[in-house]
Amino acid sequence: MHSTQSTRRDFLSLTGGGLAAGLPFASLAADKAPTCGLAIGTYGLQSLTIENAIRLVAETGFDGIEITAFPGFTGDPEALNGRHRKDLRNQIADGGLRLCALMADLHPSAEDDRHAEQCKQLIRLVELAHELADSPPVIQTVLAGKSWEDEKNLFRDRLADWLQIAVDQKGILSIKPHRGHAMSKPEEAVWLFEQLGSTRRLRMVYDYSHYALREPGMSIEETVNTALPWTNYVAVKDAVEVDGKVRFALAGEGKNWDHADVIRAFHSGGYRGDFCCEVSSQIWKSDPAYDPVVATRTCYRNMVAAFERAGVKRD
Numbered sequence: 001m002h003s004t005q006s007t008r009r010d011f012l013s014l015t016g017g018g019l020a021a022g023l024p025f026a027s028l029a030a031d032k033a034p035t036c037g038l039a040i041g042t043y044g045l046q047s048l049t050i051e052n053a054i055r056l057v058a059e060t061g062f063d064g065i066e067i068t069a070f071p072g073f074t075g076d077p078e079a080l081n082g083r084h085r086k087d088l089r090n091q092i093a094d095g096g097l098r099l100c101a102l103m104a105d106l107h108p109s110a111e112d113d114r115h116a117e118q119c120k121q122l123i124r125l126v127e128l129a130h131e132l133a134d135s136p137p138v139i140q141t142v143l144a145g146k147s148w149e150d151e152k153n154l155f156r157d158r159l160a161d162w163l164q165i166a167v168d169q170k171g172i173l174s175i176k177p178h179r180g181h182a183m184s185k186p187e188e189a190v191w192l193f194e195q196l197g198s199t200r201r202l203r204m205v206y207d208y209s210h211y212a213l214r215e216p217g218m219s220i221e222e223t224v225n226t227a228l229p230w231t232n233y234v235a236v237k238d239a240v241e242v243d244g245k246v247r248f249a250l251a252g253e254g255k256n257w258d259h260a261d262v263i264r265a266f267h268s269g270g271y272r273g274d275f276c277c278e279v280s281s282q283i284w285k286s287d288p289a290y291d292p293v294v295a296t297r298t299c300y301r302n303m304v305a306a307f308e309r310a311g312v313k314r315d
Contacts (some may be wrong), residue, residue, distance in 0.1 A: 028242065036267055036305050037227045037274040037315040039064030039100045044279025045292045050074040051091060056293060058095030060300045064274045066090065066101040066140075067132070069125055075102065077124040078239065085131045097300055099133040100274040101174070101233060102314060107144035108151075108158035115158055126171035138233050140174040140205050145182030155183065166201040174233045176205035179246070183236075184210065185218070186226040193230055203232035207278070208262055208299040212288055213246050220257060224265040236267060237278045237304065248280035250295055252302025260309035265314045277303060 040062050050067070057065045064231065067075035080088070097121050104125055109115050112187040122139070129136040134248050143149040158174075166173050175192070183192075189204045196202065206227045212219035238254030239246050252259060263275060278298035284290050306313055 003231060012154065013219060034264070034272070035101070035313050035315045036307075037063035038300070038307065039066055039098070039274045039276040040099070040296060040299055041066035041068055041103055041276055041278055042073075043068040043103055043281070044284040044286070044290075044295055045260070046074060047292055048074075050088065052267040053292075054088070054091050054095060054097070056296055058097050059298050061304075062097065062300060066103055066137075066276050066277065066278075067099065068103040069128065069139075070103070070105040071121075075128075077128045078129065082131075084130065089132045097112065099129075099137045099217070099278060101137045101153060102129055102139045104139050104141040106141040106162070108155050108156055115161070118158075119161055119165060122171075123164050124171060126165065126169040129171060130169075136170070136172060138172045140233055140235075142176050142178040142181055143183050147183045148184070148188055151182045152188070152191065156192055159192060160196060163196060163199070163202050165269075168200075171201065172232065173202045173204045175202070176235065177209040177210055178208055179214065185239070185272040186211075186223050186230075190230055199259055200232075204230045204231045205235055206231045206262075206266070207235040207237070208257065209235075209237045209248055212239045212256055213241060220261050220265060224262065224269070228266065228269045228271065231266070231273075232273060233273055234271070234275045235278045236262075236275050236299075237280055248282050250279065250283065250302070251277045251299045252306060253298065258309065259306040263310040263312050267310065272315075304305040 040057055042050065042053045042065070048056065054065060067208065069075040069077060102125055106122060107119050109118065111303065115246040125139050127137060143155055164175060175189055177185055177189050183189060186204065193202060204227055208220060208223065211223045236251045236259060238249040238251060238256065240249050240256060279295050
Protein backbone atom coordinates (compact mmCIF):
# COMPACT_ATOMS: atom_id res chain seq x y z
CA MET A 1 0.00 0.00 0.00
CA HIS A 2 1.05 3.60 -0.53
CA SER A 3 2.21 5.89 2.23
CA THR A 4 0.25 8.96 3.28
CA GLN A 5 3.14 11.19 2.19
CA SER A 6 3.34 9.83 -1.35
CA THR A 7 -0.45 9.88 -1.70
CA ARG A 8 -0.60 13.53 -0.62
CA ARG A 9 2.06 14.42 -3.19
CA ASP A 10 0.19 12.58 -5.95
CA PHE A 11 -3.05 14.37 -5.08
CA LEU A 12 -1.53 17.83 -4.98
CA SER A 13 -0.05 17.16 -8.40
CA LEU A 14 -3.40 15.87 -9.66
CA THR A 15 -5.30 18.96 -8.46
CA GLY A 16 -2.73 21.56 -9.40
CA GLY A 17 -1.89 22.50 -5.83
CA GLY A 18 -5.22 22.12 -4.10
CA LEU A 19 -8.66 23.62 -3.75
CA ALA A 20 -9.16 27.21 -4.78
CA ALA A 21 -9.92 29.21 -1.67
CA GLY A 22 -13.61 29.15 -0.81
CA LEU A 23 -14.67 27.53 -4.09
CA PRO A 24 -17.19 24.75 -3.47
CA PHE A 25 -18.12 22.14 -6.03
CA ALA A 26 -20.57 19.29 -6.32
CA SER A 27 -18.46 16.52 -7.85
CA LEU A 28 -16.40 15.75 -10.91
CA ALA A 29 -19.57 14.67 -12.71
CA ALA A 30 -21.78 17.58 -11.64
CA ASP A 31 -19.47 20.57 -12.16
CA LYS A 32 -21.45 21.80 -15.17
CA ALA A 33 -24.94 21.03 -13.84
CA PRO A 34 -27.15 24.15 -14.00
CA THR A 35 -28.83 23.39 -10.69
CA CYS A 36 -29.42 20.63 -8.16
CA GLY A 37 -31.35 17.36 -8.31
CA LEU A 38 -33.52 15.27 -5.99
CA ALA A 39 -32.66 11.60 -5.49
CA ILE A 40 -33.40 8.67 -3.22
CA GLY A 41 -31.40 5.58 -2.32
CA THR A 42 -32.30 1.91 -2.48
CA TYR A 43 -31.22 1.38 1.14
CA GLY A 44 -34.86 1.34 2.24
CA LEU A 45 -36.03 -0.58 -0.84
CA GLN A 46 -34.40 -3.92 -0.13
CA SER A 47 -37.74 -5.76 -0.16
CA LEU A 48 -37.92 -4.95 -3.89
CA THR A 49 -35.76 -6.28 -6.69
CA ILE A 50 -33.27 -3.70 -7.86
CA GLU A 51 -35.20 -3.43 -11.14
CA ASN A 52 -38.47 -2.70 -9.32
CA ALA A 53 -36.70 -0.21 -7.04
CA ILE A 54 -35.36 1.71 -10.05
CA ARG A 55 -38.82 1.63 -11.64
CA LEU A 56 -40.45 2.99 -8.47
CA VAL A 57 -37.93 5.82 -8.15
CA ALA A 58 -38.33 6.82 -11.80
CA GLU A 59 -42.14 6.67 -11.77
CA THR A 60 -42.29 8.71 -8.56
CA GLY A 61 -40.49 11.57 -10.29
CA PHE A 62 -37.01 11.65 -8.78
CA ASP A 63 -34.09 12.99 -10.81
CA GLY A 64 -31.53 10.53 -9.47
CA ILE A 65 -30.98 7.29 -7.62
CA GLU A 66 -28.39 5.98 -5.19
CA ILE A 67 -27.77 2.23 -5.20
CA THR A 68 -26.85 0.53 -1.95
CA ALA A 69 -23.92 -1.76 -2.76
CA PHE A 70 -23.42 -3.47 0.60
CA PRO A 71 -22.46 -7.16 0.52
CA GLY A 72 -25.67 -9.18 0.34
CA PHE A 73 -27.82 -6.22 -0.73
CA THR A 74 -29.51 -5.89 -4.12
CA GLY A 75 -26.70 -3.69 -5.46
CA ASP A 76 -23.84 -5.92 -4.28
CA PRO A 77 -21.22 -5.89 -7.09
CA GLU A 78 -20.70 -9.61 -6.54
CA ALA A 79 -24.35 -10.27 -7.43
CA LEU A 80 -24.36 -8.22 -10.64
CA ASN A 81 -22.73 -9.82 -13.66
CA GLY A 82 -21.80 -8.01 -16.85
CA ARG A 83 -25.14 -8.49 -18.62
CA HIS A 84 -27.09 -7.52 -15.51
CA ARG A 85 -25.02 -4.36 -15.16
CA LYS A 86 -25.68 -3.38 -18.76
CA ASP A 87 -29.42 -3.90 -18.30
CA LEU A 88 -29.44 -1.80 -15.12
CA ARG A 89 -27.47 0.96 -16.82
CA ASN A 90 -30.04 1.06 -19.63
CA GLN A 91 -32.97 0.99 -17.19
CA ILE A 92 -31.56 3.89 -15.18
CA ALA A 93 -31.00 5.95 -18.33
CA ASP A 94 -34.35 5.02 -19.89
CA GLY A 95 -36.09 6.03 -16.66
CA GLY A 96 -34.63 9.52 -16.93
CA LEU A 97 -32.56 9.00 -13.78
CA ARG A 98 -29.01 9.97 -12.91
CA LEU A 99 -27.00 7.46 -10.87
CA CYS A 100 -25.65 9.82 -8.24
CA ALA A 101 -24.02 7.46 -5.74
CA LEU A 102 -23.21 3.97 -4.57
CA MET A 103 -23.67 3.52 -0.82
CA ALA A 104 -20.75 1.43 0.45
CA ASP A 105 -19.98 -0.40 3.68
CA LEU A 106 -16.29 0.50 4.06
CA HIS A 107 -14.93 1.00 7.58
CA PRO A 108 -11.19 1.56 8.13
CA SER A 109 -9.67 -1.39 9.99
CA ALA A 110 -6.48 -1.72 12.00
CA GLU A 111 -6.20 -5.31 10.75
CA ASP A 112 -4.05 -5.44 7.61
CA ASP A 113 -5.92 -8.40 6.11
CA ARG A 114 -9.23 -6.66 6.58
CA HIS A 115 -7.85 -3.45 5.09
CA ALA A 116 -6.54 -5.34 2.05
CA GLU A 117 -9.96 -6.89 1.53
CA GLN A 118 -11.64 -3.50 1.76
CA CYS A 119 -9.25 -2.12 -0.84
CA LYS A 120 -10.31 -4.96 -3.16
CA GLN A 121 -13.95 -4.18 -2.36
CA LEU A 122 -13.39 -0.54 -3.25
CA ILE A 123 -11.86 -1.51 -6.60
CA ARG A 124 -14.98 -3.58 -7.35
CA LEU A 125 -17.20 -0.64 -6.38
CA VAL A 126 -15.34 1.77 -8.67
CA GLU A 127 -15.62 -0.75 -11.50
CA LEU A 128 -19.38 -0.99 -10.90
CA ALA A 129 -19.69 2.81 -10.82
CA HIS A 130 -18.04 3.09 -14.26
CA GLU A 131 -20.14 0.30 -15.73
CA LEU A 132 -23.46 1.75 -14.57
CA ALA A 133 -22.97 5.36 -15.71
CA ASP A 134 -20.99 7.50 -18.17
CA SER A 135 -20.21 9.91 -15.34
CA PRO A 136 -19.31 7.63 -12.42
CA PRO A 137 -21.24 8.33 -9.21
CA VAL A 138 -19.66 9.02 -5.86
CA ILE A 139 -18.98 6.09 -3.57
CA GLN A 140 -20.15 7.18 -0.13
CA THR A 141 -19.54 5.58 3.24
CA VAL A 142 -19.37 6.23 6.96
CA LEU A 143 -16.14 5.35 8.76
CA ALA A 144 -17.59 3.80 11.98
CA GLY A 145 -15.31 3.64 15.03
CA LYS A 146 -15.89 5.00 18.54
CA SER A 147 -13.29 7.64 19.42
CA TRP A 148 -12.13 10.41 17.08
CA GLU A 149 -8.93 11.14 18.96
CA ASP A 150 -8.01 7.46 19.19
CA GLU A 151 -8.82 6.60 15.57
CA LYS A 152 -8.26 9.69 13.43
CA ASN A 153 -4.71 8.70 12.47
CA LEU A 154 -5.89 5.23 11.48
CA PHE A 155 -8.61 6.82 9.33
CA ARG A 156 -6.02 9.08 7.67
CA ASP A 157 -3.62 6.25 6.90
CA ARG A 158 -6.26 3.84 5.57
CA LEU A 159 -7.95 6.57 3.54
CA ALA A 160 -4.60 7.29 1.89
CA ASP A 161 -4.70 3.84 0.30
CA TRP A 162 -8.35 4.21 -0.67
CA LEU A 163 -7.54 7.53 -2.28
CA GLN A 164 -4.74 6.06 -4.32
CA ILE A 165 -7.23 3.51 -5.66
CA ALA A 166 -9.61 6.36 -6.51
CA VAL A 167 -6.84 8.18 -8.38
CA ASP A 168 -5.72 5.06 -10.23
CA GLN A 169 -9.25 3.90 -11.10
CA LYS A 170 -10.79 7.39 -11.56
CA GLY A 171 -13.27 6.95 -8.74
CA ILE A 172 -14.85 9.53 -6.45
CA LEU A 173 -15.14 8.96 -2.70
CA SER A 174 -17.30 10.71 -0.14
CA ILE A 175 -17.20 10.18 3.63
CA LYS A 176 -20.05 11.03 5.99
CA PRO A 177 -19.72 12.23 9.58
CA HIS A 178 -22.14 10.13 11.65
CA ARG A 179 -23.51 11.18 15.04
CA GLY A 180 -22.86 7.74 16.54
CA HIS A 181 -19.39 7.15 15.10
CA ALA A 182 -15.85 8.36 15.73
CA MET A 183 -16.01 10.97 12.95
CA SER A 184 -19.18 12.86 13.82
CA LYS A 185 -18.54 16.50 12.85
CA PRO A 186 -17.74 18.31 9.57
CA GLU A 187 -14.52 19.76 10.99
CA GLU A 188 -13.23 16.24 11.68
CA ALA A 189 -13.73 15.25 8.04
CA VAL A 190 -11.99 18.50 7.02
CA TRP A 191 -9.00 17.51 9.15
CA LEU A 192 -8.68 14.31 7.13
CA PHE A 193 -8.91 16.19 3.83
CA GLU A 194 -6.23 18.62 4.90
CA GLN A 195 -3.97 15.81 6.06
CA LEU A 196 -4.28 13.99 2.73
CA GLY A 197 -4.10 16.94 0.37
CA SER A 198 -6.94 18.69 -1.40
CA THR A 199 -8.42 16.52 -4.13
CA ARG A 200 -11.75 16.14 -5.81
CA ARG A 201 -11.36 12.38 -5.42
CA LEU A 202 -12.24 12.64 -1.71
CA ARG A 203 -15.00 14.85 -0.38
CA MET A 204 -17.71 14.92 2.28
CA VAL A 205 -21.34 13.81 2.51
CA TYR A 206 -23.36 16.46 4.33
CA ASP A 207 -26.33 15.12 6.33
CA TYR A 208 -27.85 17.53 8.84
CA SER A 209 -29.71 14.72 10.63
CA HIS A 210 -26.34 13.82 12.18
CA TYR A 211 -25.87 17.34 13.57
CA ALA A 212 -29.38 18.24 14.70
CA LEU A 213 -30.56 17.76 18.28
CA ARG A 214 -27.02 17.65 19.68
CA GLU A 215 -25.52 19.39 22.68
CA PRO A 216 -23.93 21.80 22.22
CA GLY A 217 -26.12 22.83 19.32
CA MET A 218 -24.92 22.55 15.73
CA SER A 219 -26.84 24.89 13.44
CA ILE A 220 -27.48 24.55 9.72
CA GLU A 221 -25.55 27.79 9.12
CA GLU A 222 -22.54 26.66 11.14
CA THR A 223 -22.30 23.17 9.67
CA VAL A 224 -22.92 24.27 6.07
CA ASN A 225 -20.25 26.97 6.35
CA THR A 226 -17.73 24.33 7.43
CA ALA A 227 -18.81 21.59 5.03
CA LEU A 228 -19.67 23.49 1.84
CA PRO A 229 -16.17 23.83 0.32
CA TRP A 230 -15.63 20.11 0.82
CA THR A 231 -19.05 18.63 0.01
CA ASN A 232 -19.81 16.62 -3.12
CA TYR A 233 -23.02 14.98 -1.92
CA VAL A 234 -25.93 15.81 0.40
CA ALA A 235 -28.00 13.13 2.14
CA VAL A 236 -31.43 13.97 3.49
CA LYS A 237 -33.46 12.54 6.36
CA ASP A 238 -34.97 13.79 9.61
CA ALA A 239 -34.07 13.27 13.27
CA VAL A 240 -36.54 13.22 16.16
CA GLU A 241 -36.39 12.54 19.88
CA VAL A 242 -38.19 9.39 21.08
CA ASP A 243 -38.03 8.45 24.76
CA GLY A 244 -35.01 10.68 25.24
CA LYS A 245 -33.09 9.19 22.31
CA VAL A 246 -32.55 10.53 18.80
CA ARG A 247 -34.02 8.42 16.02
CA PHE A 248 -34.11 9.02 12.28
CA ALA A 249 -37.30 9.73 10.35
CA LEU A 250 -38.35 10.18 6.72
CA ALA A 251 -37.27 13.40 5.06
CA GLY A 252 -39.63 16.21 6.01
CA GLU A 253 -41.59 14.22 8.58
CA GLY A 254 -39.77 15.27 11.75
CA LYS A 255 -40.41 19.03 11.44
CA ASN A 256 -37.38 19.90 13.63
CA TRP A 257 -35.84 21.98 10.83
CA ASP A 258 -36.68 23.04 7.30
CA HIS A 259 -34.81 21.24 4.52
CA ALA A 260 -35.40 24.33 2.40
CA ASP A 261 -32.82 26.11 4.54
CA VAL A 262 -30.22 23.44 3.73
CA ILE A 263 -31.07 23.47 0.01
CA ARG A 264 -30.92 27.26 -0.15
CA ALA A 265 -27.61 27.45 1.72
CA PHE A 266 -25.87 24.90 -0.48
CA HIS A 267 -27.30 26.19 -3.75
CA SER A 268 -26.41 29.82 -3.00
CA GLY A 269 -22.90 28.66 -2.09
CA GLY A 270 -22.40 27.03 -5.50
CA TYR A 271 -23.30 23.38 -4.83
CA ARG A 272 -24.77 21.75 -7.92
CA GLY A 273 -25.04 18.12 -6.87
CA ASP A 274 -27.92 16.01 -5.62
CA PHE A 275 -29.95 15.98 -2.42
CA CYS A 276 -30.54 12.29 -1.78
CA CYS A 277 -33.26 11.00 0.54
CA GLU A 278 -32.11 8.21 2.84
CA VAL A 279 -34.58 5.89 4.58
CA SER A 280 -32.82 4.80 7.75
CA SER A 281 -32.66 1.15 8.77
CA GLN A 282 -34.23 2.34 12.04
CA ILE A 283 -37.39 2.68 9.94
CA TRP A 284 -37.37 -0.10 7.39
CA LYS A 285 -35.91 -2.79 9.64
CA SER A 286 -37.91 -2.12 12.80
CA ASP A 287 -41.35 -0.89 11.71
CA PRO A 288 -43.62 -3.84 10.77
CA ALA A 289 -45.94 -1.41 8.96
CA TYR A 290 -43.16 0.00 6.78
CA ASP A 291 -44.17 0.32 3.12
CA PRO A 292 -41.34 1.15 0.69
CA VAL A 293 -43.71 2.66 -1.87
CA VAL A 294 -45.35 4.95 0.67
CA ALA A 295 -41.95 5.95 2.09
CA THR A 296 -40.60 6.78 -1.37
CA ARG A 297 -43.61 8.90 -2.26
CA THR A 298 -43.57 10.66 1.12
CA CYS A 299 -39.92 11.64 0.75
CA TYR A 300 -40.56 12.90 -2.77
CA ARG A 301 -43.60 14.97 -1.82
CA ASN A 302 -41.87 16.57 1.18
CA MET A 303 -38.65 17.36 -0.64
CA VAL A 304 -40.35 18.78 -3.74
CA ALA A 305 -42.11 21.19 -1.39
CA ALA A 306 -38.75 22.02 0.26
CA PHE A 307 -37.18 22.83 -3.12
CA GLU A 308 -40.13 25.12 -3.85
CA ARG A 309 -39.77 26.93 -0.50
CA ALA A 310 -36.06 27.32 -1.16
CA GLY A 311 -36.72 28.84 -4.57
CA VAL A 312 -34.40 26.34 -6.25
CA LYS A 313 -35.37 24.73 -9.54
CA ARG A 314 -34.34 21.09 -9.93
CA ASP A 315 -32.15 19.75 -12.70
